[in-house]
Amino acid sequence: xxxxxxxxxxxxxxxxxxxxxxxxxxxxxxxxxxxxxxxxxxxxxxxxxxxxxxxxxxxxxxxxxxxxxxxxxxxxxxxxxxxxxxxxxxxxxxxxxxxxxxxxxxxxxxxxxxxxxxxxxxxxxxxxxxxxxxxxxxxxxxxxxxxxxxxxxxxxxxxxxxxxxxxxxxxxxxxxxxxxxxxxxxxxxxxxxxxxxxxxxxxxxxxxxxxxxxxxxxxxxxxxxxxxxxxxxxxxxxxxxxxxxxxxxxxxxxxxxxxxxxxxxxxxxxxxxxxxxxxxxxxxxxxxxxxxxxxxxxxxxxxxxxxxxxxxxxxxxxxx
Amino acid sequence: xxxxxxxxxxxxxxxxxxxxxxxxxxxxxxxxxxxxxxxxxxxxxxxxxxxxxxxxxxxxxxxxxxxxxxxxxxxxxxxxxxxxxxxxxxxxxxxxxxxxxxxxxxxxxxxxxxxxxxxxxxxxxxxxxxxxxxxxxxxxxxxxxxxxxxxxxxxxxxxxxxxxxxxxxxxxxxxxxxxxxxxxxxxxxxxxxxxxxxxxxxxxxxxxxxxxxxxxxxxxxxxxxxxxxxxxxxxxxxxxxxxxxxxxxxxxxxxxxxxxxxxxxxxxxxxxxxxxxxxxxxxxxxxxxxxxxxxxxxxxxxxxxxxxxxxxxxxxxxxxxxxxxxxxxxxxxxxxxxxxxxxxxxxxxxxxxxxxxxxxxxxxxxxxxxxxxxxxxxxxx
Numbered sequence: 001x002x003x004x005x006x007x008x009x010x011x012x013x014x015x016x017x018x019x020x021x022x023x024x025x026x027x028x029x030x031x032x033x034x035x036x037x038x039x040x041x042x043x044x045x046x047x048x049x050x051x052x053x054x055x056x057x058x059x060x061x062x063x064x065x066x067x068x069x070x071x072x073x074x075x076x077x078x079x080x081x082x083x084x085x086x087x088x089x090x091x092x093x094x095x096x097x098x099x100x101x102x103x104x105x106x107x108x109x110x111x112x113x114x115x116x117x118x119x120x121x122x123x124x125x126x127x128x129x130x131x132x133x134x135x136x137x138x139x140x141x142x143x144x145x146x147x148x149x150x151x152x153x154x155x156x157x158x159x160x161x162x163x164x165x166x167x168x169x170x171x172x173x174x175x176x177x178x179x180x181x182x183x184x185x186x187x188x189x190x191x192x193x194x195x196x197x198x199x200x201x202x203x204x205x206x207x208x209x210x211x212x213x214x215x216x217x218x219x220x221x222x223x224x225x226x227x228x229x230x231x232x233x234x235x236x237x238x239x240x241x242x243x244x245x246x247x248x249x250x251x252x253x254x255x256x257x258x259x260x261x262x263x264x265x266x267x268x269x270x271x272x273x274x275x276x277x278x279x280x281x282x283x284x285x286x287x288x289x290x291x292x293x294x295x296x297x298x299x300x301x302x303x304x305x306x307x308x309x310x311x312x313x314x315x316x317x318x319x320x
Numbered sequence: 321x322x323x324x325x326x327x328x329x330x331x332x333x334x335x336x337x338x339x340x341x342x343x344x345x346x347x348x349x350x351x352x353x354x355x356x357x358x359x360x361x362x363x364x365x366x367x368x369x370x371x372x373x374x375x376x377x378x379x380x381x382x383x384x385x386x387x388x389x390x391x392x393x394x395x396x397x398x399x400x401x402x403x404x405x406x407x408x409x410x411x412x413x414x415x416x417x418x419x420x421x422x423x424x425x426x427x428x429x430x431x432x433x434x435x436x437x438x439x440x441x442x443x444x445x446x447x448x449x450x451x452x453x454x455x456x457x458x459x460x461x462x463x464x465x466x467x468x469x470x471x472x473x474x475x476x477x478x479x480x481x482x483x484x485x486x487x488x489x490x491x492x493x494x495x496x497x498x499x500x501x502x503x504x505x506x507x508x509x510x511x512x513x514x515x516x517x518x519x520x521x522x523x524x525x526x527x528x529x530x531x532x533x534x535x536x537x538x539x540x541x542x543x544x545x546x547x548x549x550x551x552x553x554x555x556x557x558x559x560x561x562x563x564x565x566x567x568x569x570x571x572x573x574x575x576x577x578x579x580x581x582x583x584x585x586x587x588x589x590x591x592x593x594x595x596x597x598x599x600x601x602x603x604x605x606x607x608x609x610x611x612x613x614x615x616x617x618x619x620x621x622x623x624x625x626x627x628x629x630x631x632x633x634x635x636x637x638x639x640x641x642x643x644x645x646x647x648x649x650x651x652x653x654x655x656x657x658x659x660x661x662x663x664x665x666x667x668x669x670x671x672x673x674x675x676x677x678x679x680x681x682x683x684x685x686x687x688x689x690x691x692x693x694x695x696x697x698x699x700x701x
Contacts, residue, residue, distance in 0.1 A: 236388040237381040238369060277454060278382065278685040284456045285389050285685075 061087040065094065069104040078108065081115040090118050096125045097146075101139035106147060114150035128153050135164070136179030148186030155189065166193040171200040177215050185221045199224055207231055208243040209256070217256040228290075230259050233272060233282055360588035364581040367590060372629055379672075379682070383629070386683035387579050387691075393459060394418070394477025394689075396503075397447040398537050399510050401465040406472055407447060415449040415459070418477065419484065422664040442661070443488040443511045450477050450668060453686045470536045475503040478669060478681040478692035482570060482625035485661055485696050488513035492567040497555045497612050500526030502533035504572055504625075509538055509548070518566075520551045520558075527552045556607045559614030567620050571612035573605045575626040575633050578691050579683070602632050602640075609641035613653055619701035621656075624678070625694040634693040635676045642697070656696040 058079070065075045078094070079087060097107045111117050132138070132152070137145050145152055152160075167173045167188075173181065182188055188196065203209045203219055214220070219227075234240035234254065241249040258271045268274055368387075373380050395410055397403045397417075407417065423442065449472075451457050465471045483504050488494065493516045499505045500521035508517055521527045527550060534543050534550075542548060553561070555571075576598065581590055589598050609624050616622050624641075626633050638655065645651040655677045662671050662679050670684040678695025 233385065236385040238373075238384050239381065274382065274385075278385075281454050281456060281685040282385065282389065288456070289390070 058087055061091045064091055068094065068098055070108065074104070074108050078111065081111065082118045085118045092122050093118055093120055093125065096122050096129075100129055100142055102143055102146065106143050110146045110150040114154065116154050117150060120153060125153060128157075131157070131160075135182065136175070137182060141179075141183045144183060145186040149189050152186060152189050160189060162193045163189055163191065163196065166197050170197050171204075171211075173211055173215070177211055181215050181220065184215070184218050188220050191220070195224065196220070199227070202227065206242065207240075208247070213256060217260065219256070219260070222260050227260065229283055229286060230267060230272075232286060233274075233279060234259065236282075237272060237274065239272065359585055360590040360592075361582050361585060363592070364576075364578075364588065364590040368578065368582075368629075375629070375631060376672075376682075382684055383682050386685050386688050387582055389685065389688065390456075391476060391579060391683070392450065392456075392688040393474045394480065395449045395459050395462075395472040396475055396480065396507060396510065397449070397472050398465075398470055399445060399447070399512065400537060400539050400542075401467055401469045401471050403447065406465070407449070410449040410459075410472070413451075413457075413459070414455075415451050417447050417449050418665070418668040419446050419448050419480070421667070426664055441487055441489075442484040442664075443486055443508075443513065445511050445513075446480060446484060446507060448477055448480050453667075467539070469539065473503065473506055473533070473537060476627075476689055476692070478689040479503055479627075480507055481665065481669070481679075481681065481692060482572065482623045482694040483507040483511075485658060485694055486568050486570055486621060486623045487696075488568055491515045493565065494518070495558070495562070495566040495569045495612070495615055496520065497558060497569060497571045497608060497615075498522075498573050499550075500530045502530030504570060505530060506533055506537055508570065509534075509542070514547065516547060516549070518549045518551070518562075520553055520555055522552065522554055524552045556604075556611050558611040562615050564615070564617055566616055569612045569616050569620065569622045570625070571609050571622060572625045573608050573633075573637075575601065575605070575628040576630065578628045578630075580627075602637055605633060605637045606640040606644060609637060610644050613641060613645055613651070613697065613699055614649070616699045618699055620699050622653075622697045622699065623694055624697065625692065627691055628693065629680070629682070629691045634680065634695075635678065638677050638695045638697070652700040654698045654700055656698050658694075658696055 062075050062079070065078065066072070070078065078090065082090070094107060094111070097110075098104070129142070132142065132145070164178065167178050167181065168175075199220060200214065202224070203214050204211075209217075209219070231240060235242075239251070240253050240259075241251055243249050243253075254271045259267065262271070264276075264279075268276055268279055272279070365388075368384070369380075372383065376383060395415065397406050397410070410417075419442070449459075459472075459474055462470045462472050462474060486508075488508065488511045490513045492513050494508055494514045496505050496508060496517065496519045498521055499519035500523055502519070505517070505519045508514060519530060521530065531550060534548070538548075576589055581588055588594075589601075605626070609622075612622050612624070624638055628634065642653045642655070645653050658679050665671075668687060669681045669689055670687050672680040672682045675693075678693060681690035681692040683690045
């Protein structure tokens with residue numbers, strides 16, 4: 001569409017034709033920045049001459065939003081989040097969210113938290129929500145996912161794919177488990193895939209947890225540092241044992257929720273039965289151990305590489 | 321499971337091994353024919369969980385986590401080098417001389433009227449720096465100072481307590497019956513009180529280490545004169561060899577070296593092949609302590625020490641040796657009360673409150689020294 005036609009639209013007093021044409025607009029806003037800047041230019045130009053059409057458009061959008069259930073304060077807040085975004089586009093995106101079955105309040109919270117949501121096209125939104133539905137994160141579950149991770153709509157598909165791939169192929173979670181996991185800990189979407197794998201391996205091999213335990217305890221929402229600190233403290237105290245091949249331990253291990261979910265005070269008082277100052281010292285010592293084993297591991301890798309190179313050279317010599 | 325996960329397991333299991341093993345000792349999978357399924361350090365931990373869980377009850381978890389975490393060191397200042405400079409340098413690191421602090425406290429506190437004898441004096445001239453409670457900083461490695469001698473010796477600060485408790489006085493003849501690898505021997509020399517010091521250990525290789533320590537810390541004229549004699553004989557024979565000879569005797573016996581056994585695989589006494597040897601330890605310890613007592617002059621003093629938490633290697637041995645001397649030799653030995661001594665060092669070390677005889681430093685994350693058991697005895701004149 002030519003910029004000239006576009007500018008003409010802004011001077012048309014009739015609201016309806018404005019709405020009709022505007023429905024086509026939003027894609028162009030995202031895909032063609034030059035059109036957007038042109039819009040801003042036109043608006044600036046018009047400011048002096050015809051204030052009415054712009055405020056009329058705003059009025060239309062405002063009343064639509066209010067019809068959807070947003071109160072006046074929320075509406076004003078929404079409209080000021082991303083000034084570069086056309087109010088009509090904002091309305092379209094909000095409408096999409098509501099079409100997904102979300103209520104105004106959670107939508108308001110999500111959009112306020114991540115204003116870049118407003119820059120999406122309805123096409124992108126539909127594509128993403130369809131994908132999420134395929135993952136099992138449809139209507140009812142979407143609210144929590146959106147709340148925990150609004151970026152789930154703006155993220156690159158490739159990044160989401162990598163996360164799901166790790167969960168499925170490396171960690172061997174079932175499809176249902178993956179759905180439940182992502183529903184409970186939407187933050188997983190944004191985790192680095194290799195860190196995710198490491199966290200899983202720590203849970204499965206080091207702590208002896210089963211897939212179901214990992215999902216139900218929201219294990220992935222905790223940082224690796226916190227997990228290691230609390231688990232290794234309990235282990236060295238003698239209050240946690242990694243189950244043997246038969247899945248047995250000599251002592252009853254504390255419940256996962258009593259290890260990870262509780263506050264540090266409660267963890268120390270009830271699970272570890274230890275003092276804050278001892279735990280503080282332990283954390284410092286553990287930190288240092290981790291640092292040193294990391295630099296140690298990379299040294300070892302270098303040494304092993306050198307050894308392998310030497311061995312290869314020897315083999316070559318023998319062949320000669 | 322898919323191969324990539326297995327690879328990850330190996331990496332994780334490496335991380336489980338919390339001690340960096342020296343490269344030459346490291347398990348090399350491509351050359352080994354069998355995997356070490358149950359390492360001796362793990363056997364040691366199982367053994368400790370069983371016996372110390374009962375012996376220490378609720379105290380055991382905090383001891384256990386400390387034993388499994390990095391230990392704390394003290395820096396014993398070398399009086400034969402520029403000790404005042406070294407002390408100043410260590411103070412700049414915000415470390416404190418715990419011996420000096422304890423002695424200052426002793427001077428401030430008036431002695432109880434109830435004690436029949438004056439509280440025993442600590443061996444003099446010992447300066448040992450540690451970082452404060454909860455401070456996990458490490459000392460820089462010791463360096464050669466002027467005079468070609470090392471500036472300080474890094475050791476478990478609790479190891480100094482048996483030497484302090486022995487209460488050397490100027491001109492004493494001293495015997496260190498199980499001296500290797502030489503930390504306590506060095507401390508004995510630092511007091512400046514030894515008219516003669518006899519340092520002995522059955523193991524020639526470990527005596528070699530002791531020689532190296534003396535070489536790095538002690539001036540030649542002291543090492544090579546008549547003052548210091550180093551031997552590698554069987555300590556159990558000392559009653560016959562040099563009976564009734566020494567003013568002060570230190571018997572720092574071979575034991576299960578609890579902390580060490582949880583971390584080092586090499587020569588670990590908890591290896592299945594050494595089970596018999598381990599079970600015979602208390603008997604060996606009684607024999608060594610008895611020999612040390614026999615080598616003491618009547619009226620002289622002995623300190624028995626181990627770095628184990630076990631009743632069987634500590635109080636039982638003391639009581640066994642005293643009984644043996646009474647029954648077989650009609651020699652009376654009295655245990656000396658060290659509770660005053662313990663109070664002096666309570667701020668630096670964590671002591672077990674319920675020893676029948678002697679004192680026991682238990683590891684605690686706030687003061688990760690020990691284990692160190694010591695008991696002072698007086699051979700009655």
